[in-house]
Amino acid sequence: MNEPEHHAPDWMRLGDWMVGNFEKKQDPLGRDIPPSIPNPLRETLPAVVPIAVVPLQVEVTDLLIDLQTQLTSSSKLASDINRDWARQAGELETTALRAAIQVGAFDSGWLNTWAQAWSSVYNDRLDPAQRDAFLSAATIQRRIILDSGISGRFGDIESRVDQWVASRGAEFVSMVSESQHLAMRSLLTTEVAIGSGLRSTELAIRSAVGLDAQQTRTIATLRTSLRADGVSESIIDRRTSRRAKQLRNARAHRIARTEIAFAHNFGAFEAIRDARDEGSFDEPLLKQWYTSLDERVCPFCGPLHGRIIGLDETFPGNTKTLPATFVPPAHPQCRCVVLYVTRGEL
Ligand SMILES: [Zn+2]
DSSP: OOOOOOOOOGGGOOTTSSHHHHHTTBOTTSOBOOOBSOOTTTSOOOOOOOOOEEESOSSTTHHHHHHHHHHHTHHHHHHHHHHHHHHHHHHSOHHHHHHHHHHTSOOTHHHHHHHHHHHHHIIIIIHHHHHHHHHHHHHHHHHHHHHTTOOOOOOOHHHHHHHHHHHHHHHHHHHHHHHHHHHHHHHHHHHHHTTOOHHHHHHHHHHTTTOOHHHHHHHHHHHHHHHHTTOOHHHHHHHHHHHHHHHHHHHHHHHHHHHHHHHHHHHHHHHHHHHHHTTOOSSOOEEEEEOOGGGGGSTTTGGGTTOEEETTOBEEEEETTEEEESSSOSSTTOOOEEEEEEEOOO
16 A cells, blocks of 8 residues: 655654564564554544443553652652763773774674663663552552452563563663664764764763764764854853753653553563463453553544444554554553453444
8 A cells, every 4th residue: 555654743852762672563462463543643533432341450540650660769760860971971991982983984893782781771770660650560460450350360570570571671672773774873973974083972971872863963964063153162162061961961851751561561461361371361351552641632642532442453553663552652661551351242
């Protein structure tokens, strides 16, 4: 099918999120991802067919409240990530950096440097935070199952979380380190082209640690325009470093929130799938998209609110590279959840 190219608005730019999953069309537990229901940004969704559902939970907002609580702790996670980046920037070896600048290229060996840096960010920061969010949601979801009067049979959620985090970590590190590598290469090319000095280039590279490709370009553009205005090199360095620091901080927050929401939603989902696989339910399970209050106006998630699909079916993701997702988030900083329901009498 020849669809017109879709340009997502800036706020729902995919960034470095989830690309790997959908290239291989499998979720972090290695299961195939089926195609999604229509994308509300491209097509008008059909009217909601009223069907009666029985929510598994008595208190529908339990998961939403827990997600909000988990997200509150994302500030600390973000500042830890931010500190890691600042430290890594400082630890970049001057000799090796200057050699790359003189050659005018980061060779493929540098990919390893970025991968190691991102591995430690993942292992030290995101892995424990995602485990907590995953297990917290799984625990609530199990309690909800039991509270619904179902004699839930459960398997081993610990092994599911181990598997999920290991797979997510590998994917995350490979995505972000490759994007770091590309951003750094293009930054270096730009710096060389505009004739920045060795010291300035080195500073520009150090302050781009942790930035995504677009943020790196933003800094390069700022540098170019300040230079065109005849601003002195030392002021350019100061201003661009300050701006890079703000952008890095914003990205750390975006990553922290998105990865926590991602793990939280998968925790609840895996708890349900586990109970289903163990034979806890007599009836087929469904899932219903549920936005947080302010996401009801989001042009992507708003139309999804209340939509019901089968447990193993997928909702749309927000860009070409994320065509389908089992559970929210549908975009960075999405705070939606799904409710698990069974079909009731109308
Ligand atoms: Zn959302």
